Amino acid sequence: MAKEASFDIVSTVDMQEVDNAFQQAKKEIAQRYDLKDSGAEITLDKAKGQVGIAAPADFVAKQVMDVFGSKLIKRGIALSALSWGEPVAATGGSVRRTGTVVNGIEKETASKISKDIRDTKLKCKVQIDGDKLRVTSASRDTLQEVIAFVKGQDYGQPLQFTNYR
Known part of the structure; x- marks a missing residue:
């Protein structure tokens, strides 16, 4: 021997699964009562492997992150596969966060x-x-x-x- x-x-990380989780999270944010008219948005750039969240407050941004995280877990992607940056203040008191997929x-x-x-x-x-x-x-x-x-x-x-x- x-x-x-x-x-x-x-x-x-399978970017197709991240895209599927993103689509599900986007749909849930549009339908959920507490997030529907809050002005929260989530975006995905598959080429760069970045997820963007824009929300009127940091609390709402964390809720959107939780929704997206739960969809990632259901798709078999560990939360440690996404590293979130610090919240950045935007106009009108809103907050933006950017997450990068670790590959x-x-x-x-x-x-x-x-x-x-x-x-x-x-x-x-x-x-x-x-x-x-x-x-x-x-x-x-x-x-x-x-x-x-x-x-x-x-x-x-x-x-x-x-x-x-």
């Missing part, structure tokens, strides 16, 4: 994951390959332990394990 087994750690693992996060895996003293190699990590080992059991370890950690974004060979 000289062949090594491997898998990739990636962070991807790919940033270099700092990738090096932290790599260091944490190396600190477990398991017999495996971790390589950072752009916005993903490749973990290789001679033992599949070791790879299973690495997956269990990484699932138990919180890196601020959802992680998937692909290409298990």
Whole structure:
């Protein structure tokens, strides 16, 4: 058994599911009694992966965020896949917020994951390959332990394990 087994750690979000959640949230905002005539709006730029919320008050913006978050959860997308910016004051006392869909693992996060895996003293190699990590080992059991370890950690974004060979 000289062949090594491997898998990739990636962070991807299906933008079609985000679009579906956006459409559902937009429909609910238009129909919900407390949000219907409040002037709250939600927008999605699929190309940039950004969600925009415009609301008359920060409280209403948080309600819209909750509606959108519940639709994301129903679609199987973790809330940590969306990072929200700070509220920005707009004209007439209204508030705007922008959320960015997190795709790919940033270099700092990738090096932290790599260091944490190396600190477990398991017999495996971790390589950072752009916005993903490749973990290789001679033992599949070791790879299973690495997956269990990484699932138990919180890196601020959802992680998937692909290409298990």
